[in-house]
Amino acid sequence: MDEPRGLLRILDDFWNPVLVKEVRQALRGRLFHICFSITLVGVTLVSAGMVVAMGNEVSHSEGRDFFLGLFTCLAIAVIGFVPFTAFNAMGSEWDENTFDLLVISNLRPGRIVLGKVLGALTQAMLFYSAFTPFLVLSFLLRGIDLFAVIVALGVSFVCSTGLTVLAIMLSTLSKARFARVVLLAVLAAVLVGVTSGSIVFTEQLLRFPGDLRDPEAVQAMLVFVVGVAMAASFCYCVACNMLSHAEENRSTGVRVLLTASLLVALGFMTSMMMQFRVDRSALSAMIIALLLGSLLPSMYLVTEPERLGRRVAPRVPRNRLLALLATPWLPGGGRGMLLFLLHTGGILAFCFLAHASLKGSSERMLTSGVPAVLALAVYAIVYLGLPSAIQAPFTDRPKARVIARVSIPGLLLVFLLVPALLGFFVGNYNLVNMRHVGNPEFLMERTWNSIHAHPGIWRLLAGLATLTIALNLYRMGRGIREVSQASARRAELARDSRTPESGQTEPEAADAVAES
Amino acid sequence: MSPALEVRSITKRFGDLTAVDNVTFGLEAGEIYGFIGPNGAGKTTTMRICATLQLPDEGDVFVEGHSVLEEPRLVRQRLGFMPDSFGAYAATTVSEYLDFFARAYGLRGQDRRRAIRDVMGFTSLEPLSGKLTSALSKGMKQRLCLAKTMLHDPSTLILDEPASGLDPRARIELRELVKALADMGKAILISSHILSELSEICDGVAVIEAGRIRATGSVEEITKGLQPHSEIFLRTLEPIEIAERRLVELPRVGAVRHDRDGLVFHFEGSDEDQAELLAQLVATGVRPIEFALKEADLEDLFLRLTEGKVQ
Ligand SMILES: Nc1ncnc2c1ncn2[C@@H]1O[C@H](COP(=O)(O)OP(=O)(O)O)[C@@H](O)[C@H]1O
Ligand SMILES: [Mg+2]
Numbered sequence: 001m002d003e004p005r006g007l008l009r010i011l012d013d014f015w016n017p018v019l020v021k022e023v024r025q026a027l028r029g030r031l032f033h034i035c036f037s038i039t040l041v042g043v044t045l046v047s048a049g050m051v052v053a054m055g056n057e058v059s060h061s062e063g064r065d066f067f068l069g070l071f072t073c074l075a076i077a078v079i080g081f082v083p084f085t086a087f088n089a090m091g092s093e094w095d096e097n098t099f100d101l102l103v104i105s106n107l108r109p110g111r112i113v114l115g116k117v118l119g120a121l122t123q124a125m126l127f128y129s130a131f132t133p134f135l136v137l138s139f140l141l142r143g144i145d146l147f148a149v150i151v152a153l154g155v156s157f158v159c160s161t162g163l164t165v166l167a168i169m170l171s172t173l174s175k176a177r178f179a180r181v182v183l184l185a186v187l188a189a190v191l192v193g194v195t196s197g198s199i200v201f202t203e204q205l206l207r208f209p210g211d212l213r214d215p216e217a218v219q220a221m222l223v224f225v226v227g228v229a230m231a232a233s234f235c236y237c238v239a240c241n242m243l244s245h246a247e248e249n250r251s252t253g254v255r256v257l258l259t260a261s262l263l264v265a266l267g268f269m270t271s272m273m274m275q276f277r278v279d280r281s282a283l284s285a286m287i288i289a290l291l292l293g294s295l296l297p298s299m300y301l302v303t304e305p306e307r308l309g310r311r312v313a314p315r316v317p318r319n320r321l322l323a324l325l326a327t328p329w330l331p332g333g334g335r336g337m338l339l340f341l342l343h344t345g346g347i348l349a350f351c352f353l354a355h356a357s358l359k360g361s362s363e364r365m366l367t368s369g370v371p372a373v374l375a376l377a378v379y380a381i382v383y384l385g386l387p388s389a390i391q392a393p394f395t396d397r398p399k400a401r402v403i404a405r406v407s408i409p410g411l412l413l414v415f416l417l418v419p420a421l422l423g424f425f426v427g428n429y430n431l432v433n434m435r436h437v438g439n440p441e442f443l444m445e446r447t448w449n450s451i452h453a454h455p456g457i458w459r460l461l462a463g464l465a466t467l468t469i470a471l472n473l474y475r476m477g478r479g480i481r482e483v484s485q486a487s488a489r490r491a492e493l494a495r496d497s498r499t500p501e502s503g504q505t506e507p508e509a510a511d512a513v514a515e516s
Numbered sequence: 517m518s519p520a521l522e523v524r525s526i527t528k529r530f531g532d533l534t535a536v537d538n539v540t541f542g543l544e545a546g547e548i549y550g551f552i553g554p555n556g557a558g559k560t561t562t563m564r565i566c567a568t569l570q571l572p573d574e575g576d577v578f579v580e581g582h583s584v585l586e587e588p589r590l591v592r593q594r595l596g597f598m599p600d601s602f603g604a605y606a607a608t609t610v611s612e613y614l615d616f617f618a619r620a621y622g623l624r625g626q627d628r629r630r631a632i633r634d635v636m637g638f639t640s641l642e643p644l645s646g647k648l649t650s651a652l653s654k655g656m657k658q659r660l661c662l663a664k665t666m667l668h669d670p671s672t673l674i675l676d677e678p679a680s681g682l683d684p685r686a687r688i689e690l691r692e693l694v695k696a697l698a699d700m701g702k703a704i705l706i707s708s709h710i711l712s713e714l715s716e717i718c719d720g721v722a723v724i725e726a727g728r729i730r731a732t733g734s735v736e737e738i739t740k741g742l743q744p745h746s747e748i749f750l751r752t753l754e755p756i757e758i759a760e761r762r763l764v765e766l767p768r769v770g771a772v773r774h775d776r777d778g779l780v781f782h783f784e785g786s787d788e789d790q791a792e793l794l795a796q797l798v799a800t801g802v803r804p805i806e807f808a809l810k811e812a813d814l815e816d817l818f819l820r821l822t823e824g825k826v827q
Pocket of ligand 1: 533561562
């Protein structure tokens with residue numbers, strides 16, 4: 001092995017080990033060489049074709065067509081190929097039986113995933129740099145807007161990064177051969193879709209480069225980048241959780257991220273309201289989207305096993321107050337319910353405050369979608385809370401946990417379809433057309449402008465929500481108690497270890513702090 | 517000081533199957549401990565628990581006093597684990613493979629290069645440093661994995677069936693390496709489904725079957741405990757049928773069976789009784805060519821210890 005010198009030598013120690021390995025492997029591997037050669041040949045052919053087609057006359061669209069041809073090759077490489085190799089790179093740890101070796105060498109799941117992501121992005125950078133001379137050539141041909149080129153390349157890079165993280169996350173979901181084939185098919189569909197989407201987008205961009213200067217376009221790009229970053233963070237967290245041991249903390253990352261995303265979204269809405277005139281219905285619609293977006297991760301969190309993992313309990317904060325405050329973000333189904341109620345409450349509070357801040361009489365507070373937001377929140381509480389509270393005692397077993405997770409959307413389907421089916425036999429076409437309590441959308445639409453419609457349904461919903469919360473009180477209480485007990489136990493251990501001979505728990509505690 | 521490795525009544529269940537059932541044993545620095553049992557006995561599961569890869573349902577394991585449950589990261593720094601089946605990365609050379617794991621263990625700069633050089637020297641892998649791992653023979657792969665296991669200089673080593681699939685020569689070399697490691701003061705837990713493979717190098721053994729420990733102690737202790745009476749081999753000039761007829765009439769002689777071209781019989785008594793027996797035998801007119809106490813056959817012992825239960 002070559003001995004690096006000078007600055008390189010210092011840097012050499014700080015690279016992520018997985019990144020170093022991935023890059024070495026990729027550069028020696030056959031797949032990368034084949035793909036790299038094919039794209040370069042493709043690009044060369046495109047260039048040659050352009051030169052031949054151009055002949056003597058130079059029109060304004062030549063540079064544009066040439067760039068689009070180049071971009072197509074580049075997009076296939078960095079958006080299609082690179083995430084695909086990332087999927088394989090993660091999967092090979094299982095196929096080649098090396099994952100355990102990574103775990104016992106004390107590599108944290110986060111560093112493994114990050115190393116894989118960076119390894120894939122390094123390959124992407126190689127593609128970009130190989131394309132640079134051709135890009136310069138296309139620019140010399142004129143007819144294209146520099147800003148549009150930068151935006152197109154930037155978007156392709158953001159897509160490549162996001163999809164790489166997604167691919168790695170999908171790859172961690174299952175080790176079973178059949179499941180992996182399905183996951184790969186899903187990934188392939190997404191990759192093909194995004195690759196062609198990005199090519200169409202670039203084509204439009206090159207044709208109307210002026211549109212980019214709109215403030216709205218800038219805002220849209222910002223939203224796109226932030227959105228991809230958040231989705232990628234979720235994928236990253238899920239991948240890390242999948243690589244962690246069942247008794248380790250597989251939840252706090254997702255929980256903190258969920259809270260942070262909600263805060264960012266609320267902040268974004270606030271800034272929108274301060275900048276533009278936002279009408280009430282649009283505001284309600286955004287809040288409904290936010291509520292819906294938080295449901296999927298919450299569904300996962302409320303059906304976690306109830307107790308703290310055996311490797312989590314020794315890491316609960318020693319300080320009782322801190323432990324209490326951290327409770328909703330610690331793993332466990334009951335604590336998941338707590339967090340879900342906290343988020344839902346927060347979103348509802350924001351909804352009321354935001355509507356109150358808008359001009360207009362206080363009477364209008366309960367119109368323009370506010371009742372619908374309320375209805376959705378209540379439905380969410382019932383649909384998530386009722387089945388998970390009933391199934392909570394069994395979620396220690398993986399199979400029961402899967403059933404609990406499936407039962408939530410299952411229950412929604414049952415409540416939607418069974419009345420419709422009954423209606424069909426009874427001959428009640430209101431029921432057949434989904435105009436009944438089981439359909440949240442029906443009530444939301446009916447009460448959009450007035451909370452006074454359908455008082456019977458409201459009463460029923462209020463009753464169910466109360467029942468749900470009552471049923472969940474026990475597990476939430478137990479969740480809080482468990483944390484405070486773990487915290488007390490740690491404090492006790494710390495007191496014991498302060499006696500002379502052993503200071504053994506200290507390094508691991510420092511470790512825990514570093515981890516969080 | 518706490519023992520190098522202490523397994524404290526661990527139990528591990530997979531559904532209805534109890535793969536490891538209340539297993540307890542321990543080893544000190546510099547000790548080689550054999551962990552012996554038939555396939556499916558629970559050896560790998562126990563070792564994976566020791567290596568923090570699985571968690572016990574009950575009990576705990578301590579490596580130099582650190583719990584695998586509560587301080588897995590501290591345990592991993594002190595422990596080297598060589599799994600029974602281990603992968604080698606595609607398109608990676610021997611030195612790159614070691615470099616990667618050295619980085620993973622957080623070794624930096626000069627330390628990393630020195631560690632790699634040391635383990636390659638110890639396992640005589642230097643001539644192969646530029647070779648692809650996929651091109652190595654089974655024995656060489658095993659060495660590479662052992663080298664990888666030693667990179668961070670762990671005080672305790674756990675080797676899961678390291679000798680399986682090796683040719684006799686590689687097996688002897690492995691044994692020498694293990695002995696050298698023990699001389700360096702490392703505690704070594706080594707598993708096998710063949711008792712004789714380990715009996716020469718082990719200071720102690722634990723025999724496990726169907727998740728339960730059947731016996732622990734030194735190889736001699738186990739042998740003695742299992743053999744209430746000694747067996748004597750007898751070969752005579754006369755046809756063995758005649759010798760057998762005379763033999764069964766003599767005192768203290770138990771069950772007799774034919775073995776190769778002689779007889780093996782159970783005998784209970786001291787050395788003097790043995791000498792007396794030989795004299796009596798000669799007096800009956802039988803002329804012995806061989807008369808010897810039979811060494812305990814480890815395979816026999818093993819079969820007797822374990823009841824051939826398959827899970
Ligand atoms: N992950 C697992 N899931 C279910 N059963 C397992 C698992 N791992 C091991 N077993 C079972 O536990 C028993 C002990 O296995 P193992 O520890 O590998 O035995 P050994 O290494 O002694 O051959 C076997 O019956 C095996 O089938
Ligand atoms: Mg085994």
